[in-house]
Amino acid sequence: MFLSNLVTFLNNIVISITLAVTASALLLPNQATDPPHKFKQISSTQTPSSKSVDTSIEGKDGIATYRFINSNAGTTCILLRTDAVVEVKFKLHNLEEQADSFIPEKALVDGMCNREDNSYMRLSWTGYSLVISFAKTPGGELWYIDNVELTVSPDLPQLKGIKFHGNAIKLYHKTMLIPTPVGKSYSCEELDIDLETDRENRAPADLRGSLLLRALQLQPFMYKSEQFESAIECGQNLSETKQVDVYEQKY
Structure with missing residues (x-):
């Protein structure tokens, strides 16, 4: 009697295990699984909208393209392509200090280009804003950088020691730079401003x-092409500089 009951008990265990395995096999195909990781793709194609459209595109060796x-x-x-870094230099306890920041490839881009003779591009990233303004000479033959303005938050940890009266640190370059024929781009292996x-x-x-702008190529006042026009290399624009002097004397 005891042996018969033991056999019956073992048979029931085997049947229960079989049913559990079968149910698990039926449920597995319907269970949710983690989706595969996807890499974000960056496209240079932009859809025009009612507002200004901007983009930045990752490049090689830290060189990025910024488009407005x-x-x-x-x-x-x-259109701007460069590998850029901004430097802020100051004294702290009579010692020279320096805070550097590379302009990230995914910096926010905006600006203004609805005027015939003036435009600007602004690059923004954490704690920093860089505005590069452009203008044309009288007659419209040349374009040039009219002003560079760097705004830095004094709340950045590396700038805590600066005693500054104001909401932000502002640095400028207000003299003419790189006069270049309209319709041409400007390129330079390294430009320090x-x-x-x-x-x-x-x-x-x-x-x-x-x-500091490395591997620089720049062109404002573009109208038809989506790519850079032929470039004027740095060091080749001495004659244009003289021509600008003539314009300034005339006007």
Whole structure:
């Protein structure tokens, strides 16, 4: 009797295990699984909208392309390709200090290009904003950089020691740079732009900065092409500089 009951008990265990395995096999195909990881793809194609459209595109070796699009025409109006870094230099406890920041490849791009003779591009990233303004000479033969303005948040950890009276640190370059024929781009392996404070900002006397542009190619006032036109290399525009002097004397 005991042996018969033991056999019956073991048979029931085997049947229960079989049913559990079968149910699990039926449920597995319907269970949710983690989706595969996907890499974000960056496209250079932009859809024109009622507002200005902007984009930045990752490149190789830290070189990025920043594009600002005129929404009225749906075409690129300012195109910048470079590997750039901004430097802020100051004194702390009588020692020279320096805070550097690379302009990220995914910096936010905006600007203005709805005027015939003036435009600008602004690149923004955490704690920083860089505005590069462009203008044309009288007659419209040449374009040039009219102003560079770097705005830096004093709340950045590396700048905590600066005694600054104001909401932000501002550095400028207000003299003409790289006069280039309209319809041409400008290129240079390395361009260093010194930045200084404005007296009105009541900044410390030893505060200064620089904008370093490596592998630079730049073109504002674009109308039809989505790519750079043929480039004027740095060092080749001495004659244009003289021509600008003539314009300034004339006007």
